[in-house]
Each structure stands twice: as C-alpha cells, then as structure tokens.
Amino acid sequence: MFNVNRVTLLGNVTRDPEMRATKAGRPVLNLGFATNRAWRDNEGTLQREPEYHSLVCFGPLAEFADKRVKKGAPLYVEGRLHTSHFETKKGTPASRTEIMVDRFVLLSSKKKGAVEAAENDEG
16 A cells, blocks of 8 residues: 655744754754645635644754754745654653654745755655
8 A cells, every 4th residue: 555644835934943963963953834824704804824833854954954944934845744652741641743854945045036955865
C-alpha cells in the first residue's frame, strides 16, 4: 500500500526562530508559523481563520534559517508531519504534532522580489 506524509504550507513566521542543539550537538531550529483561511460570509464580510503550526528544522537547514528567517517573514514550506507523545509535569499523557521541514523558500528579502531557498540534504 502506498502512503504519503507530505505537508506544503504558505504563510508567515509568528516569532523569531529558536536555535538549540540535540544532545549529539546537531543544530535544531523551532519556528512558529501561521496560515490563514479567508472567505466571505453570507453578508459579504471578509472572514479570516488563522491556523498555527510548529515547524522544526535540523542541521544545515536550521543554521540557514537561523541566519535569514525573522518574525513576520513569508515562507513557502515543504515537510512532513511528526507527532511526539509524552507525559506532562502532572503525569498526564499529551502529544504535539510538528512539521519537520525538508525545504523552504523565503519569499522576501532586502532586494525587492528576491527569494532564497534552502533544502535539507540529510535525507
């Protein structure tokens, strides 16, 4: 049976990136990200519904994003979903679904109309 775990998003970074490292020293970057659904209601009023996402980048991709991505930046993102299961401090089960980023395109830069792309080459 054929399976696909693929995410494609176009939206904006909601906070500056947070860089850290794994126990083995591998760079990891966390990003807040938002997409918006827009539609007109029965009265013709524009409605917007934001959806918030957690993005995770590893290795050279994390280092590239840490240097170039800032809060508010528009990004095109490709990746996969990953859900972690854990216990809270109170001992109750919880989970968190994140998007593991394979590649992204920074849609704005200092040069008007320029784009920068980065891809995870670690497989």
